[in-house]
Amino acid sequence: MNRKYRKTLIAGNWKMNKTPSETKAFMSELKGLLPKGRWCDIALCVPAVCIPAAVRAMRETRVGIGAENCNANPSGAYTGEISTSMLTDAGCKYVIVGHSERRAMGETDADVNAKALAALDAGLVPIICCGESLEQREAGITEEWITMQIKLALAGISEDKIRKIVIAYEPIWAIGTGRTATPEQAEEVCQHIRVVVRKLFGSKNARATTILYGGSMNEKNAYELLAQPDIDGGLIGGASLVPSKFVKIIEDANQPTA
Numbered sequence: 001m002n003r004k005y006r007k008t009l010i011a012g013n014w015k016m017n018k019t020p021s022e023t024k025a026f027m028s029e030l031k032g033l034l035p036k037g038r039w040c041d042i043a044l045c046v047p048a049v050c051i052p053a054a055v056r057a058m059r060e061t062r063v064g065i066g067a068e069n070c071n072a073n074p075s076g077a078y079t080g081e082i083s084t085s086m087l088t089d090a091g092c093k094y095v096i097v098g099h100s101e102r103r104a105m106g107e108t109d110a111d112v113n114a115k116a117l118a119a120l121d122a123g124l125v126p127i128i129c130c131g132e133s134l135e136q137r138e139a140g141i142t143e144e145w146i147t148m149q150i151k152l153a154l155a156g157i158s159e160d161k162i163r164k165i166v167i168a169y170e171p172i173w174a175i176g177t178g179r180t181a182t183p184e185q186a187e188e189v190c191q192h193i194r195v196v197v198r199k200l201f202g203s204k205n206a207r208a209t210t211i212l213y214g215g216s217m218n219e220k221n222a223y224e225l226l227a228q229p230d231i232d233g234g235l236i237g238g239a240s241l242v243p244s245k246f247v248k249i250i251e252d253a254n255q256p257t258a
């Protein structure tokens, strides 16, 4: 982390977990446990049907609610889809785009780019995900792959909007597997992502970009990951479903930084 130049963000990704009633119970427990300090931004990206309950529960807190996906079109005949204006009107501040689980369902780099642009237009913070498979890592093409994903995801984003994005590096082999990247492995790729952003948008913008690590980050390994200079927070799946674990990770963001 580097709190001098950029925001730290601890973001939960609930995936397809919890009902609206369970959301209400989770949020009231979380409120009782939240640390008082303001050392990081906090987000919880929840299933679409849980958004109203989450927003209502967290209104007076510093926890921003987000969605896990959006459609890039403003409105129309897209049965089952949710637009960015629906999300902002419902009280969302964030939206995850390009999660590997959605890419596995057919989301392309062009879709990810369109969603990021639509999110920014609506005033949402897109949490843009990238990450390599185990096969790609073992073939030694992680950097090339990540460079391509980032360049395609950020295409057409204007200079004035680039500071509103968040990038999440999530190696696919580490998601939900309990096999976390080592702090060094995670730092290496997050640092590389910053280099890619620098080449595209200049050093000041790169320095100001929040880059998260995600993939089996939990209350036990978060401190070491967050101690890396280019890891500005986490995108947390499993451990964000338990208030005490999520809060421990938030507390781990309160450590000395460069």
Ligand code: PGA
Residues within 6 Å of the ligand: 013, 170, 174, 175, 176, 177, 178, 214, 215, 216, 217, 235, 236, 237, 238, 239
């Ligand atoms: P995990 O998920 O923390 O359960 O590995 C992270 C994510 O997919 O965002």
